[in-house]
Amino acid sequence: MMLIRYLSQIGKYFLMWKEIFKKPTKWSVMKGLIFKEVDDLIIDSLGIVAFISFFVGGVVSIQTALNLTNSFIPKYLIGYATRQSVILEFAPTFMSIIMAGKMGSFITSSIGSMRVTEQIDALEVMGVNSLNYLVFPKIIALLLYPFLIGIGMFLGIAGGYIATVYGGFGADVDFIEGIQRDFLPFHVVYSFTKTFIFGMLLATIPSFHGYYMKGGALEVGKASTVSFVWTSVTIIVLNYVITQLLLTK
Amino acid sequence: MIEIKNIEKSFNGVKILKGISSVFEAGKTNLIIGQSGSGKTVLLKSLLGIHTPEVGTISFDGRIYSDLNADEKREIRTEIGMLFQGSALFDSMTVSENVAFPLRMFTNDSKLKIQKRVDFVLERVNLVGAHKKLPSEISGGMQKRVAIARAIVNNPKYLFCDEPNSGLDPNTAILIDNLIKEITVEYNITTVVNTHDMNSVMEIGDNILFLKNGVKAWQGNKEEIFRTNNEAIVEFVYSSELFKKVREAHLKE
Ligand SMILES: Nc1ncnc2c1ncn2[C@@H]1O[C@H](COP(=O)(O)OP(=O)(O)OP(=O)(O)O)[C@@H](O)[C@H]1O
Ligand SMILES: [Mg+2]
Numbered sequence: 001m002m003l004i005r006y007l008s009q010i011g012k013y014f015l016m017w018k019e020i021f022k023k024p025t026k027w028s029v030m031k032g033l034i035f036k037e038v039d040d041l042i043i044d045s046l047g048i049v050a051f052i053s054f055f056v057g058g059v060v061s062i063q064t065a066l067n068l069t070n071s072f073i074p075k076y077l078i079g080y081a082t083r084q085s086v087i088l089e090f091a092p093t094f095m096s097i098i099m100a101g102k103m104g105s106f107i108t109s110s111i112g113s114m115r116v117t118e119q120i121d122a123l124e125v126m127g128v129n130s131l132n133y134l135v136f137p138k139i140i141a142l143l144l145y146p147f148l149i150g151i152g153m154f155l156g157i158a159g160g161y162i163a164t165v166y167g168g169f170g171a172d173v174d175f176i177e178g179i180q181r182d183f184l185p186f187h188v189v190y191s192f193t194k195t196f197i198f199g200m201l202l203a204t205i206p207s208f209h210g211y212y213m214k215g216g217a218l219e220v221g222k223a224s225t226v227s228f229v230w231t232s233v234t235i236i237v238l239n240y241v242i243t244q245l246l247l248t249k
Numbered sequence: 250m251i252e253i254k255n256i257e258k259s260f261n262g263v264k265i266l267k268g269i270s271s272v273f274e275a276g277k278t279n280l281i282i283g284q285s286g287s288g289k290t291v292l293l294k295s296l297l298g299i300h301t302p303e304v305g306t307i308s309f310d311g312r313i314y315s316d317l318n319a320d321e322k323r324e325i326r327t328e329i330g331m332l333f334q335g336s337a338l339f340d341s342m343t344v345s346e347n348v349a350f351p352l353r354m355f356t357n358d359s360k361l362k363i364q365k366r367v368d369f370v371l372e373r374v375n376l377v378g379a380h381k382k383l384p385s386e387i388s389g390g391m392q393k394r395v396a397i398a399r400a401i402v403n404n405p406k407y408l409f410c411d412e413p414n415s416g417l418d419p420n421t422a423i424l425i426d427n428l429i430k431e432i433t434v435e436y437n438i439t440t441v442v443n444t445h446d447m448n449s450v451m452e453i454g455d456n457i458l459f460l461k462n463g464v465k466a467w468q469g470n471k472e473e474i475f476r477t478n479n480e481a482i483v484e485f486v487y488s489s490e491l492f493k494k495v496r497e498a499h500l501k502e
Contacts, residue, residue: 023319023323025354026353026354028353029353029354113340114339117335117337117340118333118334118335118337119337119338119339119340121299121333121337122331122333122337122339124299124326125297125298125299125326125329125331126326126327126329126331126350126351126354126355127323127324127326127327127355128354
């Protein structure tokens with residue numbers, strides 16, 4: 001019973017994707033909507049992404065340094081470990097979970113409150129494709145999501161560098177050697193592939209929960225919670241699948 | 250003119266509308282009245298295409314809605330103005346952006362022309378000086394007027410109103426009713442209003458469709474409603490002391 005319900009929800013989610021691209025909104029109107037979403041979703045998240053990445057990058061390198069008690073282990077490992085963990089997992093995956101909370105609840109509650117106050121019905125009655133009007137600009141705005149995560153990667157490594165060098169855990173040259181050592185460009189491809197997919201999930205899963213919600217103001221809050229849970233679960237599961245597909249031989 | 254024939258609509262196997270037929274003429278305020286739960290909103294939403302009836306046809310000046318393709322349906326929707334019960338103004342837009350919305354969406358008019366039209370309709374609903382305000386910054390009665398302005402800005406052929414004066418004080422309610430009536434006559438719009446307010450019935454009831462448990466129990470105008478001996482109507486009207494007296498006065502004349 002439960003399973004059937006989940007499957008039908010998933011089916012509905014994919015049908016929503018199809019609907020989003022039908023009967024596009026006039027470009028002169030859409031342009032403004034896209035700018036607004038870029039502002040609300042991307043620009044508005046820069047601060048928190050920068051802040052979290054910087055400090056978590058710092059903590060990752062300190063933790064690595066503290067665990068390097070054996071003097072046979074090379075010193076460059078601090079930089080190497082920081083680079084690997086920030087680029088491979090921290091920036092793309094864990095940042096996306098945080099964004100599922102920040103962007104996701106914003107998206108679900110704003111679309112959900114439009115649903116309960118009949119604003120979505122108003123759009124439909126006017127002959128507007130409300131899914132295109134509401135969700136398409138979010139998808140376009142989140143095409144910029146990899147840039148946001150790129151900034152997170154840079155600042156995460158920078159945080160690691162500063163914590164290591166100025167915290168007295170290691171030398172500047174060792175850290176630099178570490179971040180350059182055995183660098184596989186494919187890891188960056190892997191990481192940005194994930195980021196792109198997570199960005200699309202961040203645009204659409206919270207929209208789905210807001211758009212199809214029923215009830216009143218109280219249910220808007222509940223929908224935001226449910227949407228956060230599903231967005232993060234989906235990100236974690238897909239992260240596993242993508243890693244299995246791209247990184248194992 | 251909108252013509253409905255034998256409309257039936259069920260939810261989860263329960264029949265809500267049980268074969269309703271009627272004609273709503275242009276230039277008239279057509280009311281749908283009835284007790285809470287009688288199916289007024291379901292009927293209105295069926296006319297709007299938000300619900301799809303299982304049986305029956307709805308035709309807009311001869312165009313049968315269910316026979317149209319998706320594009321033609323959207324075309325009809327651009328000819329419809331709708332006043333929602335809660336106004337449903339876009340809360341991220343100012344009053345004038347709300348009213349301009351259908352024009353920006355569906356016409357290629359210049360900014361200046363749109364602005365002129367917006368000024369004109371806002372003046373028409375007696376709302377001046379609120380252009381730059383957000384919906385949250387104006388009163389419920391003002392929101393209703395903005396919603397009416399938005400509904401008529403693109404010269405609709407059909408205007409639907411779901412309980413236009415619920416939540417308003419009696420004075421404002423009458424003003425809104427009269428505004429709807431005037432606009433209907435002035436632009437020869439086919440207007441359908443959903444209400445359970447007997448004041449509206451007396452003020453603007455050109456054609457009244459009385460629903461009871463999803464069936465059309467009676468149809469007539471505001472003069473006839475106080476003279477009829479139809480049991481369901483008498484029961485509905487008599488539920489208020491005031492209208493009991495009004496009816497008695499009518500019967501004496
Ligand atoms: N989407 C829906 N799903 C299931 N049942 C519905 C739905 N919409 C309405 N109903 C049922 O249809 C019946 C008629 O509802 P409707 O909203 O049309 O009443 P109404 O005449 O507009 O009442 P009110 O004056 O209170 O607004 C009710 O019993 C309601 O529970
Ligand atoms: Mg109703």
